[in-house]
Amino acid sequence: MQREKLLLIPGPTPVHPRIIHSLSLPTVSHVSPEFVAEFKEALNNLKKAVFTSEGQPFIIAGAGTLAMEIALLNTVAPEDHVLVLSQGYFGQRMRDILASFNLQGDIIQSEPGRAVTPDEVENKLAENNYAVVVSTHVDTATGACAPIRSYAEICKEYGVLFIVDGVCATGGIEERMDDWGIDVLLTAAQKCFGVPPGLAILVFSPRAMIKRKNMTKIPAYYSDILRWLPVMKDPSKYFSTPCVNEIRAFNEGLRLVMEEGLNQRFRRHAQTARAIRAALADMGLSLFTQETFLADTLSVVLYPPGIKDKDFRQLLAQNGVIVAGGLGELMGKVFRMGHMGNLSPSQVIFALQAVEKTLEALGHKLEKGRAIKRAEQIFSEKIH
Numbered sequence: 001m002q003r004e005k006l007l008l009i010p011g012p013t014p015v016h017p018r019i020i021h022s023l024s025l026p027t028v029s030h031v032s033p034e035f036v037a038e039f040k041e042a043l044n045n046l047k048k049a050v051f052t053s054e055g056q057p058f059i060i061a062g063a064g065t066l067a068m069e070i071a072l073l074n075t076v077a078p079e080d081h082v083l084v085l086s087q088g089y090f091g092q093r094m095r096d097i098l099a100s101f102n103l104q105g106d107i108i109q110s111e112p113g114r115a116v117t118p119d120e121v122e123n124k125l126a127e128n129n130y131a132v133v134v135s136t137h138v139d140t141a142t143g144a145c146a147p148i149r150s151y152a153e154i155c156k157e158y159g160v161l162f163i164v165d166g167v168c169a170t171g172g173i174e175e176r177m178d179d180w181g182i183d184v185l186l187t188a189a190q191k192c193f194g195v196p197p198g199l200a201i202l203v204f205s206p207r208a209m210i211k212r213k214n215m216t217k218i219p220a221y222y223s224d225i226l227r228w229l230p231v232m233k234d235p236s237k238y239f240s241t242p243c244v245n246e247i248r249a250f251n252e253g254l255r256l257v258m259e260e261g262l263n264q265r266f267r268r269h270a271q272t273a274r275a276i277r278a279a280l281a282d283m284g285l286s287l288f289t290q291e292t293f294l295a296d297t298l299s300v301v302l303y304p305p306g307i308k309d310k311d312f313r314q315l316l317a318q319n320g321v322i323v324a325g326g327l328g329e330l331m332g333k334v335f336r337m338g339h340m341g342n343l344s345p346s347q348v349i350f351a352l353q354a355v356e357k358t359l360e361a362l363g364h365k366l367e368k369g370r371a372i373k374r375a376e377q378i379f380s381e382k383i384h
């Protein structure tokens with residue numbers, strides 16, 4: 001039997017045995033009392049995970065891109081102007097979705113490896129009459145983490161609806177929907193929740209729900225949240241068959257989150273990021289992302305001279321670890337290591353040992369074992 005490799009791409013992330021077990025249970029009716037209870041529990045725990053009491057959660061078969069489309073189509077009217085704050089690849093996708101539906105959007109593109117600054121947002125909102133601002137929290141191509149809370153404050157000041165793409169952040173980095181004033185938070189199952197891909201996950205604030213209700217017609221059927229609303233209020237209702245096993249697995253993932261505790265989970269992600277980065281630095285590697293914008297959920301690592309992307313990732317896979325290559329313009333220049341979800345310190349140490357072994361075999365000079373010791377020392381520190 002082939003040994004399972006450790007999946008350290010920036011999503012999907014390694015799946016906890018309890019989640020795997022829940023996926024393997026026999027499929028039940030989507031309107032059976034046991035499934036309805038699980039669906040309700042998942043919806044409630046999702047609200048807790050994003051710190052909202054009044055928000056309306058939606059869990060729909062699909063993935064992050066469907067969640068992006070749902071967020072936009074249900075809040076942007078044809079006469080509205082949208083401002084997209086793009087930290088890289090996925091901000092551009094937001095604009096592409098708007099363009100596909102002839103919706104009007106401007107974009108502020110951050111400098112590579114950085115995020116759009118709050119001043120840039122403020123200036124743009126002062127100049128033009130925008131109805132909606134959209135931002136990626138963590139751009140999975142550049143590893144840049146945006147100052148979402150500061151953006152939210154500015155949006156509140158200007159009375160603008162604020163949509164956050166939390167696909168590479170929600171459940172791993174703090175996002176306080178009610179306190180900060182986020183109107184739509186969207187994500188997918190396969191990142192910080194550590195569940196296999198298959199779900200588009202969103203929470204709408206009361207203000208965002210009102211906006212949707214005031215739009216008489218939207219260019220969507222399956223993506224129209226008003227068709228899903230009765231199901232999300234009472235999962236025994238039918239609109240389109242929910243993916244029973246995947247929702248049960250997501251619920252199990254949320255139980256793990258709640259058992260760990262949200263603050264502990266965020267701190268664990270921060271500690272894991274610190275350990276990985278210190279170790280990579282000790283191996284002589286540097287990061288693409290500028291220091292003040294580093295996300296706790298992934299690292300985008302520049303190849304040192306002489307190390308080729310294909311050789312590195314191929315040999316690393318033989319050593320038991322899968323990482324991702326660069327996206328877009330960064331292809332061939334970086335590798336991306338995800339460190340989110342239910343990753344344990346021993347998995348991280350295993351991955352770092354594999355990176356060290358691979359670099360050494362490819363002729364990169366390093367002091368063997370030093371980086372691993374450094375990571376172990378960081379993991380031994382109590383997190384608080």
Ligand SMILES: Cc1ncc(COP(=O)(O)O)c(C=O)c1O
Nearest residue numbers: 063064065090138140167168188
């Ligand atoms: C920040 C961000 N937004 C959106 C997406 C799209 O999600 P999906 O691939 O699940 O459609 C991704 C995927 O990696 C992402 O990282």
